[in-house]
Each structure stands twice: as C-alpha cells, then as structure tokens.
Amino acid sequence: MLRIRDLSRSFREGQRVRRVLRHVDADIAAGETVAIIGRSGSGKSTLLNLVSGIDRADGGTIEFAGRTVSTLAEPERTLFRRRHVGFVYQLFNLLPTLNVEENVRLVLEVNGITGTAARRRSEALLDEVGLTERLCSAVDVLSGGEQQRVAIARALVHEPALLLADEPTGNLDAETARDIVPLLRSLVRRRATTLLIATHDRSLARDADRILELADGRLLPSDGSDAHP
Numbered sequence: 151m152l153r154i155r156d157l158s159r160s161f162r163e164g165q166r167v168r169r170v171l172r173h174v175d176a177d178i179a180a181g182e183t184v185a186i187i188g189r190s191g192s193g194k195s196t197l198l199n200l201v202s203g204i205d206r207a208d209g210g211t212i213e214f215a216g217r218t219v220s221t222l223a224e225p226e227r228t229l230f231r232r233r234h235v236g237f238v239y240q241l242f243n244l245l246p247t248l249n250v251e252e253n254v255r256l257v258l259e260v261n262g263i264t265g266t267a268a269r270r271r272s273e274a275l276l277d278e279v280g281l282t283e284r285l286c287s288a289v290d291v292l293s294g295g296e297q298q299r300v301a302i303a304r305a306l307v308h309e310p311a312l313l314l315a316d317e318p319t320g321n322l323d324a325e326t327a328r329d330i331v332p333l334l335r336s337l338v339r340r341r342a343t344t345l346l347i348a349t350h351d352r353s354l355a356r357d358a359d360r361i362l363e364l365a366d367g368r369l370l371p372s373d374g375s376d377a378h379p
Contacts, residue, residue: 151180151344152201152220152312157210170196172226172367174210180311181342183335184357186371188364190339194348197364198314201346202235203227215311232261236305236343238334239318242297244289244304251276251285254304261308275303278337299333306337313338315347319354331357 157174160167170193178184188194199205201212203219204227212220219230244253254272258264263271276285279299289297298318305313315334319327331347331354338345347358355361361372 151182151215152178152346153211153213154178154201155211155213157197157200157204157212158208159200164225166374168300169367171200171207171329171369174369176362176369178344179345181338181356182360183345183347185349186357187292187352187356187366192364193367194350194364195316197369198316198346198348201312202231202237202314204231220264229306233308234311236308237300237311237335238301238305238313238318240313241316242289242294242301242321244290244297244300246290247288247310249285250281250287250289250292250300252290253284253289253300254307256306258323258365263308271309272303275307276300279333280304293326295320296328298322298326298330302334303328306341306343309341309343311344313343313345315345317349318347319349319351327351327354328354 154174154176157171160169160179186194186197196205200207203222207220211218219227222230242319248256251272254276255268258271260270273285276282279302281296281299284292289300319330322330332347335357349355362369365373
C-alpha cells in the first residue's frame with residue numbers, strides 16, 4: 151500500500167538548517183494500523199504531510215498503491231488527497247457555518263457526490279460514530295469528543311484508502327481520548343483502510359498493529375514493550 155524510501159526533509163531557521171527527517175524508510179501494508187510515536191517536534195506531522203502530498207521532500211520517494219506520489223505536480227497531489235486520503239487532526243477543523251451532517255457531506259460534494267446519495271452516506275457514517283441525534287446540531291455546541299467523532303466521520307465518508315490521524319486525541323481529556331483510538335480502529339477495520347496515527351502518547355499507540363518511533367530524524371521499530379497484545 152505505502153512504500154517510503156530514503157525520505158529526507160529539512161527546514162531553514164534563520165542561518166541554521168534543521169534536519170527533521172533523515173533517510174526514512176517504511177513499508178505499510180494495506181489495511182494495517184501503524185502508530186508513529188515521538189516527542190513534539192520530532193517530525194511526525196512533517197512525515198504525514200509528505201505522505202499526503204501537502205509538503206514536498208528534499209529527497210527520497212513515496213509510493214502509494216504503486217503510484218509515486220512524491221513526483222506528482224501540485225494539481226495531481228491535490229486530486230490524490232481529495233480522492234484517496236482522509237485526515238483527522240488534533241484541532242477538529244470543522245466549519246462553524248455548517249451543521250454536523252453538512253460538515254461530513256461537504257467532502258462528498260467536493261468529490262462529485264451530491265443530493266440524496268451524499269446525505270444518506272453522511273448520515274450512515276454519523277450513525278456509526280454515535281451521532282444520529284446530532285445531525286442538525288451546530289458544531290460549536292458539541293463536546294470535544296463529539297466534534298472529533300464528526301471529524302472522523304468526515305475523514306472516512308469518501309472511503310479513502312489511507313487515513314492519516316495527527317495527534318487525534320491531543321485536544322481531548324484522558325477519558326474521552328481512550329475511546330477515540332478504538333473507535334478509529336473499529337471503523338478502519340470494517341473498511342480495510344490503512345491508518346497512520348501520529349502521537350506522542352505511547353499508551354494510545356498500543357492499540358495499533360505496529361509501532362514505529364521517530365527520533366533524531368529516523369524512523370525505527372519501537373521496542374516490544376509497546377507492541378499490540
């Protein structure tokens with residue numbers, strides 16, 4: 151599904167060059183859930199941005215389902231993200247001018263699915279995340295956990311092959327956070343969606359099939375103490 155080879159990324163900060171990723175290699179299987187752990191600033195978000203095509207690497211290649219994403223032009227990368235990738239962020243990024251169902255349906259409309267078909271798909275996914283009673287609610291009256299459930303529904307409604315979750319529990323209290331990762335796992339398992347979760351919280355990462363650790367710009371398997379039981 152996802153093949154990363156010799157990936158590097160640096161940023162210039164004044165007169166200094168900060169190397170965030172150094173010759174990163176990884177293979178992620180279709181339908182696999184992989185947690186990428188590391189300290190804040192270790193490069194987790196940078197890696198997800200490169201995988202999605204939001205950012206461009208200094209060197210190396212990213213192949214997704216046999217297609218080299220890292221060499222696509224900007225319009226092609228945008229279309230790739232729109233069709234094949236879903237995003238869940240720490241900050242929910244919901245549109246306050248749209249209600250719950252409209253926030254989810256918008257992704258379908260951008261992809262050319264409109265009308266009754268779009269509404270039924272968005273409502274069905276909101277039911278899966280337990281928000282049937284909130285379809286017409288304004289998003290700013292929802293709790294943090296409810297907003298993240300809307301964001302998860304929005305990320306999956308167009309049936310992406312790849313879901314990227316960047317610190318998806320970072321803006322939630324501990325009790326709510328413990329419910330979010332199992333929900334994500336359940337949803338992607340039913341759809342055979344590949345999931346990459348970036349988090350600094352090792353306890354949440356343990357629900358993944360595999361854990362990789364990003365440190366000093368390199369991505370390596372985590373020690374066995376963090377493996378999924």
